[in-house]
Amino acid sequence: MKIIDSEIPKNNIENEPKAPTREEVEFKIREHIAGLIEQKLKIENKPSTEKYDDQGLVMLYFKVREKGVAGYMEYQYMRKGRHENGENGNPNQSSESSIYIIYFDENDIPYNGDGPICVFE
Numbered sequence: 738m739k740i741i742d743s744e745i746p747k748n749n750i751e752n753e754p755k756a757p758t759r760e761e762v763e764f765k766i767r768e769h770i771a772g773l774i775e776q777k778l779k780i781e782n783k784p785s786t787e788k789y790d791d792q793g794l795v796m797l798y799f800k801v802r803e804k805g806v807a808g809y810m811e812y813q814y815m816r817k818g819r820h821e822n823g824e825n826g827n828p829n830q831s832s833e834s835s836i837y838i839i840y841f842d843e844n845d846i847p848y849n850g851d852g853p854i855c856v857f858e
Contacts, residue, residue, distance in 0.1 A: 754817055754834060754857075754858070756792050756793035756794055756795075756816050756834065757793075757794065757816075757834065757857045758793065758794060759787070759794050759797060761857070762794060762797045762814045762836065762857075763784075763797065763799070765814075765836060765854075765855045766797075766799050766812040766814070766836060769812070769836075769854050769855070770801060770812075781799060781800045781801075781802075784797050784798055784799050785798045785799065785800050785811065786798035786813075788820075788822065790820065790822070792816075793816075794814075794816060795815065795816050795820050795822075796813070796814060796815050796816075796820075796829070797813075797814040798811050798812065798813045798814070799811065799812045807842070807843030808840065808841050808842045808843050809840075809841050810838050810839070810840055810841070811838070811839045811841060812836055812837075812838055812854075813836065813837050813838070813839055814834075814835070814836045815829060815831040815834070815835070816831065816834045817831055817832065817833050817834040818830070818831065833853070833856055833857075834856070834857040835852065835853035835854075835855060835856045835857065836852065836853060836854050836855040837850055837851065837852030837853055837854065838850060838851040838852055838854060
């Protein structure tokens, strides 16, 4: 399911997208997961990664685990642009502010992904 949210307030400065707040990103992740809860999934209460810069939220990752399954899913938000202080201190870049799902095995190795499930315009 792909959600394009045009109701998020737009930045008045031309060509400078407004970064969504942490709450807006978490809401979209939890909204997407709501339909999966029936399958007995557990979203962790705290994000595994949360990074900010002077413009606001840069990254927000949430892990989701299924009972009886060794691996997990991770919902990953990244704001559009190049970010010098990314994952593990390395630069990251994204062409859009969006949320993807990455699937990890029992050894924390990513093996697949979906998305974007949400694009912030």
